[in-house]
Amino acid sequence: MKRLLILTVAAFFLLPSLFSCTKEQSSPFFKRTEVGLFDTVCTFGTTGPGEDFTPIADALFEELARLDLLFDCYEENETVSNLATVNAMAGIAPVKVDALLIDFFLYIDTLPPALLEKVHPVTGALTILWKNAQKEGVPPSKEALHEASAHINYRHLVIDAQASTLYLTDPAARLDVGAFAKGFAAKHCAALLADRGVENYLLDLGGNISAKGYDPRTKKMWTLGVDDPAREDESALGIFPATDCTLSTTAGDKRFFVYQGKNYHHVIDPATLFPADSEFLSVTVCAADPALADALSTTLFILPKEEGQALIKDLRSADPTLSALYCKKDGTLFSTEGFPKKEGPSLSDNGILPALLLLLLPLLACVFLLIIKNKARFMPFVKKHPDFFSKRNLLFLGIVLLLCILLPLLPSLFGSKGKSGEAVIRYRGQTVKTLPLKEDCEYLFSCPEGENMIVVEGGKVFVSSADCQGGDCVKSPPLDESDGLSVIACLPHNMTVTVKREGAP
Numbered sequence: 113m114k115r116l117l118i119l120t121v122a123a124f125f126l127l128p129s130l131f132s133c134t135k136e137q138s139s140p141f142f143k144r145t146e147v148g149l150f151d152t153v154c155t156f157g158t159t160g161p162g163e164d165f166t167p168i169a170d171a172l173f174e175e176l177a178r179l180d181l182l183f184d185c186y187e188e189n190e191t192v193s194n195l196a197t198v199n200a201m202a203g204i205a206p207v208k209v210d211a212l213l214i215d216f217f218l219y220i221d222t223l224p225p226a227l228l229e230k231v232h233p234v235t236g237a238l239t240i241l242w243k244n245a246q247k248e249g250v251p252p253s254k255e256a257l258h259e260a261s262a263h264i265n266y267r268h269l270v271i272d273a274q275a276s277t278l279y280l281t282d283p284a285a286r287l288d289v290g291a292f293a294k295g296f297a298a299k300h301c302a303a304l305l306a307d308r309g310v311e312n313y314l315l316d317l318g319g320n321i322s323a324k325g326y327d328p329r330t331k332k333m334w335t336l337g338v339d340d341p342a343r344e345d346e347s348a349l350g351i352f353p354a355t356d357c358t359l360s361t362t363a364g365d366k367r368f369f370v371y372q373g374k375n376y377h378h379v380i381d382p383a384t385l386f387p388a389d390s391e392f393l394s395v396t397v398c399a400a401d402p403a404l405a406d407a408l409s410t411t412l413f414i415l416p417k418e419e420g421q422a423l424i425k426d427l428r429s430a431d432p433t434l435s436a437l438y439c440k441k442d443g444t445l446f447s448t449e450g451f452p453k454k455e456g457p458s459l460s461d462n463g464i465l466p467a468l469l470l471l472l473l474p475l476l477a478c479v480f481l482l483i484i485k486n487k488a489r490f491m492p493f494v495k496k497h498p499d500f501f502s503k504r505n506l507l508f509l510g511i512v513l514l515l516c517i518l519l520p521l522l523p524s525l526f527g528s529k530g531k532s533g534e535a536v537i538r539y540r541g542q543t544v545k546t547l548p549l550k551e552d553c554e555y556l557f558s559c560p561e562g563e564n565m566i567v568v569e570g571g572k573v574f575v576s577s578a579d580c581q582g583g584d585c586v587k588s589p590p591l592d593e594s595d596g597l598s599v600i601a602c603l604p605h606n607m608t609v610t611v612k613r614e615g616a617p
Contacts, residue, residue: 140159140613141157141158141159141329141613142157142158142159142165142169143155143156143157143158143610144156144157144169144173145538145599145601145608145610146173146176146538146541146608147538147540147541147601147602147603147606147607147608148540148541148603148606149173149176149177149180149317150176150180150183150293150294150297150317150318151318151603152294152317152318152319152603153316153318153599153601153603153608154173154176154316154317154318155314155315155316155599155610156169156172156173156313156314156315156316157313157314157315157316158310158312158313158314159312159327159328159329168305168308168310171304171308172301172304172305172315173541175300175301175304176297176301176317179212179293179297179300180297181194182194182195182209182210182212182213183195183213183216183289183293183297184196185199185236185286185287185288185289186199186240188200192210193207193208193209193210194209194213195209195213195278195287195289197209198278198279198280198287199236199280199286199287201279201280202280202281202282202283202284202285202286203280203281203282203283203284203285204283205279206270206272206275206277206278206279207277207278207279208275208276208277209276209277209278210276211276212300213278214271214273214276214278216289216292216296217233217269217271217278218271218273219296219403220232220233220292220407221271223404223407224423224426224427226411226419226423226426227407227408227411227423228266230381230382230383230410230411230414230415231291231292231407231410231411231414232266232382233266233269233287233288233289233291233292234263234264234265234266234268234269234280234285234286234287234288235264235286235288235380235382236264236285236286236287236288237260237263237264237284237285237286238257238260238261238263238264238380238382238385239288239290239380240286240288241256241257241260242376242378242380242387245369245376246367246368246369246376246378249369249370249371250371251371251376251386257385257386258385260385261382261385262284263282263284263285263286264285264382265282265285268280268281268282268285269281269285269287291406291407291410291411292403292406292407293406294317294318294320294406295320295358295360295401295402295403295404295405295406295407296402296403296406297317298315298317298320298322298358298402298403298406299401299402299403301315302315302322302324302402305324310324311324311325312324312325312326312327312328313325314334314336319339319360319361320358320359320360320361320402320405320406321336321354321358321359321360322357322358322402323336323354323355323356323357323358323359324355324356325355325356326355332353333353333354333355334353334354334355335351335352335353335354336351336352336353336354336359337349337350337351337352338350338352338359338361338394338396338437339361339363339394340439341363341364341365341393341394341439349394349437349439349445350445350454351454352451352452352453352454353452353453354398354452356400356433357398357399357400357405357433358398358399358400358401358402358405358406359396359397359398359405360396360397360399360402360405360406360408360409361394361395361396361397361409362379362394362395362409362410362412362413363393363394363395363413363439364377364378364379364387364388364390364393364394364413365377365393365394366378368387379410379413379414381414388413388414390413390414391416391417391440391441392413392438392439392440392441393439393440393441393443394413394438394439395409395412395413395420395436395437395438395439396409396436396437396439397409397412397434397435397436398433398434398435398436398437398450398451398452399431399433399434399435400431400433400434401431404427404431404434408423408424408427408434408436409436411423412424412436412438417438420436421436421448424436424448428449428450432450433450434450435447435448435449435450435451435452436448436451437451533549533592533593533611533612533613534546534547534548534549534611534612535547535549535566535568535573535591535609535610535611535612536609536610536611536612537555537557537566537607537608537609538607538608538609538610539557539559539605539606539607540606544557545557546612547566547568547573548568549568549571549572549573549592549593549611550571551568552568552569552570553567553568554566554567554568554576555567555568557605557607559605559606559607561580561604561605561606562578562579562580562604562605563578563579563605564577564578564580564585564602564605564607565577565578566609571592571593572590572591572592573590573591573592573600573609573611574588574589574590574591574600575588575600575602575609578602578605580602580603580604580605581604582604584601584602584603585600585601585602585605585607585609588600588601591609591610591611592611593611593613598610598611
């Protein structure tokens, strides 16, 4: 009896620790999200000392704002000559610009011709027609498209690196760098973060997600989700491990309009002058170079499958990580060589381990009953120790094992996971309200652009209703404290909802 007591006491202390070790120790994860930069949602996240995060995030977003201003092709600025200035001076005179813009276009010059045939920066005369069409809900006329086609030649741009000037020789030509700007910004900011000693981070610039180093919380690679374009609830096609690379996705499901029953998305094929008649719902590119990943994902979305795969094969010699994941129109996936392998759920994922262990309880009960009923057959030495398998001892052992299983599950079953933080509502980057996740409540966010009803329920926050166009914020899944870079964004209202962990800055 003494030996049994010692074994059960040891099991009582050891088994919970074994089960609890299946969950990684969590360290603080800090993130900041801003809406509007590059006309999208930008999020930066990292782990480490909280006092270091704020100045680094301030510097990062200040630089992103500067880049957004420089790359703006449609609105001039009094303080700086940007790409809108170059457009305004087309056919008139060269424009002296920031050295970073010269570096940007010199980088584009290094891209392969096959890519620049489908995606290049002198397509503004065409893309502006489709931007206006999206606002009006009516496609451009064939006559207007034909006229624009004469002004979308990359040769119209003259780059003078020595004088730091840009010049469009065709008065009707216009720049549009939408396929390049976010990727180049991520590439530029990677150097900024490296200079500040940030070794492990995630940077998401509207679907262009750069993963650097590893996740210190798990001591493993970062895990990145790729949106499923066939689902309105923003479900993921899969979760993929990534380090020192960028995943960039191009899809036609985010910006589009419907005219006479036909869908017109925002990815324009210069060859047809219309939205690309793509074979795919989305294309995700993995590359070490964020700028290449950005431009290449757009190119592969336009190109036929065989031509796209040939282009990737040609480029892989310079970057072995270069690869792509295609989502076909029927929802099936296929990937090129080297794309990160999709991760499946692990036993430590929330809910899986508790469910598995609870399923084992009836089996354990059956085993105990079987031993009680046929103890002599299973344990020959019972004759030498007749009291070892007495009903009282077996009942005691069963209770102890049951406690060993249930005790480590109590925090996940009844704990406060996801309820100790708070939801942060921001308007144009400024915090307007915080809501504790431990208290169910509703908050009506109101701004000049419209209203959103934000609800906290059961430790999660979500948008229940909104008067914005498209309603993407309402379709976004609820957030809790376990979410990393996840954000609920309402671009028409310049509003975001994120979750801040307790104690985070």
